[in-house]
Amino acid sequence: MIHARGLARTFRKKKQEVHAVAGVDLDVEAGEIVGFLGPNGAGKTTTLRMLTTLLAPTAGTATVAGCDLVTDPVGVRRRIGYVSQSGATYPDARAGEEVVDHARLYGISTAEATARGKQLFRELDLDGLWERQPKSMSGGQRRRLDIAVGLVHVPGLVFLDEPTTGLDPQARANLWQHIRGLREERGTTVFLTTHYLDEADALCDRILVIDAGRIVAEGTPDALKSQVGGDVLTVTVEHAETAGRVAALMAALPGAEAPQVLDTRVVGRAPHGGAALMSLVRELDAAGIPVAGIESRRPSLDDVFLDLTGRSLRESGGPPVPADRTPAEQPQEMAR
Numbered sequence: 647m648i649h650a651r652g653l654a655r656t657f658r659k660k661k662q663e664v665h666a667v668a669g670v671d672l673d674v675e676a677g678e679i680v681g682f683l684g685p686n687g688a689g690k691t692t693t694l695r696m697l698t699t700l701l702a703p704t705a706g707t708a709t710v711a712g713c714d715l716v717t718d719p720v721g722v723r724r725r726i727g728y729v730s731q732s733g734a735t736y737p738d739a740r741a742g743e744e745v746v747d748h749a750r751l752y753g754i755s756t757a758e759a760t761a762r763g764k765q766l767f768r769e770l771d772l773d774g775l776w777e778r779q780p781k782s783m784s785g786g787q788r789r790r791l792d793i794a795v796g797l798v799h800v801p802g803l804v805f806l807d808e809p810t811t812g813l814d815p816q817a818r819a820n821l822w823q824h825i826r827g828l829r830e831e832r833g834t835t836v837f838l839t840t841h842y843l844d845e846a847d848a849l850c851d852r853i854l855v856i857d858a859g860r861i862v863a864e865g866t867p868d869a870l871k872s873q874v875g876g877d878v879l880t881v882t883v884e885h886a887e888t889a890g891r892v893a894a895l896m897a898a899l900p901g902a903e904a905p906q907v908l909d910t911r912v913v914g915r916a917p918h919g920g921a922a923l924m925s926l927v928r929e930l931d932a933a934g935i936p937v938a939g940i941e942s943r944r945p946s947l948d949d950v951f952l953d954l955t956g957r958s959l960r961e962s963g964g965p966p967v968p969a970d971r972t973p974a975e976q977p978q979e980m981a982r
């Protein structure tokens with residue numbers, strides 16, 4: 647459904663070139679739900695804007711929904727839906743009109759567009775808002791309206807740029823259900839960006855991780871998590887001055903990696919977390935170190951992220967990487 651090779655986009659900013667997307671290869675098969683994850687400024691939106699023909703690539707080739715991105719952009723546009731981060735509805739129009747007008751652009755009759763629009767309003771919990779102006783809707787309602795607009799022409803491939811940002815947990819869960827339903831009932835392929843790791847984990851068949859304009863990992867959520875060696879051990883000490891001794895004990899566990907000390911928290915990784923935890927508890931006890939909490943957990947997608955990008959996705963927000971610096975030279979935002 648999407649096949650891109652060497653896709654790249656460079657911007658000039660204050661006399662400096664920024665390789666927003668620096669040669670991306672990606673393949674998305676029909677019927678897949680694929681999540682595109684990366685820290686702020688990694689190149690997600692730029693990639694989406696290229697794949698949806700809104701931005702010309704500076705290099706590379708791609709076919710999207712069977713059409714060549716560069717030589718047949720109209721063919722691409724006919725076959726896709728795109729819900730941008732900022733949305734595309736006019737604040738003064740009527741919500742229902744927006745949906746119907748969008749469908750009409752795709753040659754759908756007013757009657758059919760209205761029926762589809764009303765069904766989407768029901769599914770997305772927008773019932774009763776058909777006549778409402780977007781400017782008087784809540785942020786979450788407007789987001790769901792954007793999504794209704796992006797889906798009303800029943801595209802075979804949908805691009806969603808952070809679809810659930812600003813939605814409350816119930817609205818997010820509804821939308822996930824709707825996205826799964828699109829795939830199950832209509833075989834729709836979905837390519838989405840998100841900052842929510844639980845969303846990527848719960849919804850996506852496969853995840854692509856982009857950092858500094860390059861794909862740095864891809865796989866199913868489980869495969870990515872199993873790449874992270876060992877379980878995550880966290881000990882919270884009562885007095886920060888004892889954290890160093892705890893880190894030394896943790897580092898001495900069989901197969902452990904160098905732990906991090908974050909004030910009163912010591913975080914490390916070791917294989918077989920349960921057994922490692924038991925032996926750590928014994929040693930802490932023997933050393934007489936007072937502990938406020940101790941836990942072992944399976945690695946999460948955030949741990950995968952931290953491993954791959956040196957940053958936590960939740961706390962990312964770093965500056966763009968100038969073109970003359972490699973991803974490895976990117977400033978590390980968070981102490982590891």
Ligand SMILES: Nc1ncnc2c1ncn2[C@@H]1O[C@H](COP(=O)(O)OP(=O)(O)OP(=O)(O)O)[C@@H](O)[C@H]1O
Nearest residue numbers: 657659666685686687688689690691692693966967
């Ligand atoms: N029109 C533009 N002109 C100059 N630089 C740009 C432009 N658009 C994007 N960039 C830069 O390209 C890089 C990638 O931006 P992009 O918006 O694709 O990142 P992103 O991964 O979508 O980030 P976020 O998660 O914050 O939305 C950033 O450094 C950004 O500042």
